[in-house]
Amino acid sequence: MSNEGNNTIRPKRRVVDVAGGHGLLSWALLLLDDEYQHKQSDDASQELTVFCLDVKMPKSAELISEAMLKQWPHLEDRFDYVEGRLEQLIPHNSCLLASVHACGILSDILVSTAAKHTIPLAVVPCCHSRKRIVLQHASSYAKDMYDDIINTNGSIPDLVDRLDEARMVALDKAGLDVKELFLPSLFTGKGRLIMGFPRNESHGEQIPNQTLRRKGQMPSLESTYSTSIISKPVFMRGFTIPCKDDIECRRLVSKLAGREAADTRKELMHNRHHEKSPTMDISVWLPADKDVGLSGDALSAIVESKHSVKCSAQKTDQYVNPAGRKSVTFRLQYSGFDTAILSFDKAKAMHDELYELIPDAFPGIECR
Numbered sequence: 001m002s003n004e005g006n007n008t009i010r011p012k013r014r015v016v017d018v019a020g021g022h023g024l025l026s027w028a029l030l031l032l033d034d035e036y037q038h039k040q041s042d043d044a045s046q047e048l049t050v051f052c053l054d055v056k057m058p059k060s061a062e063l064i065s066e067a068m069l070k071q072w073p074h075l076e077d078r079f080d081y082v083e084g085r086l087e088q089l090i091p092h093n094s095c096l097l098a099s100v101h102a103c104g105i106l107s108d109i110l111v112s113t114a115a116k117h118t119i120p121l122a123v124v125p126c127c128h129s130r131k132r133i134v135l136q137h138a139s140s141y142a143k144d145m146y147d148d149i150i151n152t153n154g155s156i157p158d159l160v161d162r163l164d165e166a167r168m169v170a171l172d173k174a175g176l177d178v179k180e181l182f183l184p185s186l187f188t189g190k191g192r193l194i195m196g197f198p199r200n201e202s203h204g205e206q207i208p209n210q211t212l213r214r215k216g217q218m219p220s221l222e223s224t225y226s227t228s229i230i231s232k233p234v235f236m237r238g239f240t241i242p243c244k245d246d247i248e249c250r251r252l253v254s255k256l257a258g259r260e261a262a263d264t265r266k267e268l269m270h271n272r273h274h275e276k277s278p279t280m281d282i283s284v285w286l287p288a289d290k291d292v293g294l295s296g297d298a299l300s301a302i303v304e305s306k307h308s309v310k311c312s313a314q315k316t317d318q319y320v321n322p323a324g325r326k327s328v329t330f331r332l333q334y335s336g337f338d339t340a341i342l343s344f345d346k347a348k349a350m351h352d353e354l355y356e357l358i359p360d361a362f363p364g365i366e367c368r
Contacts, residue, residue: 012120013048014245018086018099018110020052023061023079025100027068030075051080051253053089053241057262080257083265086110088241091117093198095243098122104129108138111167114196115139115174121196124183128163130156139170164192171196239265264341272344277335280351281316286326287364294362296330302357303334307350309342310335327368 017026033048040046052061061081069076086106091097091113097120102110107125114121135146145166149156156162168178176196183191241256242249255261268274284294296313303311317329332354334347355367 012094012096012245013046014095014243014250015048015050015098016089016095016243017050017052018054018089018097019102019106020054020081021061022058022064023052023081024064025098026050026052026079027064029098030078031072034072034075047078049078049245049250051082051257053082053084053086055083055085057081057083057259062259080254082241082253082257083262084239084241084256086113088239089113090240090242090244091119092242092244092249093117093119094245096120096122097243100124101126103127105131105135105138107167108135111170111194112138114176115141115170118175118198120198121171121176122193123195124191124193125164125167128160130159130163139166139174141173142166142170145169160192164194168194168196175199267341271341275344276341277333278342278344278347279331279333280347281329281331282351282354282358283317283327283329283368284358285366285368286328288325290364292362292364294328294365298361299330299332299354299358302361303332303350303354306353308337309350310337311350 015026015029017023017029020026029050030048037047065079065081068079086109097110097114099106099110099122102123102125104127107123107128110121110123113119130149132150135150138146145162149159149162149166168180171194172178175198177199179195179197181193181195183193185191239256242252268276272278282299286292286294296315299313300311303309311332311334313330313332315328316331319327319329321327332351334342334350336342358365358367
């Protein structure tokens with residue numbers, strides 16, 4: 001592919017299909033590339049890899065994936081589907097951001113991301129929106145154009161053209177070569193394809209993996225959208241998705257992909273403290289005149305004899321009060337077997353039960 005200046009654009013071998021839905025764009029790209037590679041080379045390093053990103057993976061996406069892999073099983077290692085949000089992506093210039101029918105403000109967030117990180121973008125916008133809180137910050141590179149759209153009274157008959165023009169201007173001013181194409185109406189009624197390629201890269205220069213700082217640098221997504229787009233910041237905790245096209249990052253994305261991994265993350269996110277294995281302390285007063293056999297292993301054995309869980313207990317603290325009375329504290333970790341998630345509430349119930357059992361199991365001990 002070449003831009004209008006006939007400068008060769010370095011092809012990308014990694015694509016993230018944002019708001020991928022059923023995954024049709026991803027599979028179309030993979031099939032086209034597979035046919036091309038079959039004609040060109042047997043070099044696996046040149047094969048395209050794609051992952052879909054959407055907040056929810058529909059059942060239809062799984063059915064389509066099963067059907068595609070039944071016909072083209074060799075594509076299995078080149079496709080993933082990750083449930084997540086755009087804000088959880090770690091963009092990289094080795095990966096193309098792509099989206100078909102990026103509804104409303106999603107197109108502006110994509111443009112903002114591509115401009116901030118100077119990374120390649122291909123987007124087909126739709127459902128053009130004038131939502132003020134987003135457009136105010138969509139891109140400082142086209143601020144005047146966005147402001148005009150926001151401040152125009154009444155309806156805007158040519159809103160589609162004006163908003164897409166602002167998006168293209170923003171990409172251009174951020175240092176990307178922009179190309180505009182129109183798709184045949186046979187395929188889609190939302191036919192404008194906006195593409196942006198890092199300008200230095202299209203001239204054969206390597207773009208470093210960092211944000212290029214220029215006058216009028218746009219605000220970061222993290223600060224701009226902390227209250228408007230990321231409505232539940234808890235969903236970001238411990239979960240990011242790297243776009244970089246290397247073996248390690250592709251493996252990490254594959255681990256995050258699929259229904260089982262998504263369900264595990266959801267269960268963890270809704271678990272108190274977002275811990276797979278809840279941890280709680282228990283503290284007791286020891287009798288002064290005898291050893292009652294209290295130990296971490298003994299506490300673990302009591303829990304495991306009552307419940308189908310794994311329990312580990314370690315002594316963490318000892319204390320002697322002014323009267324000479326001794327106490328000891330154990331930290332207990334409760335876990336489900338294999339990959340099972342043990343909820344905090346279930347672990348807490350077991351912990352409370354243990355408090356009640358200790359005085360009978362170890363005569364002379366008092367729970368604090």
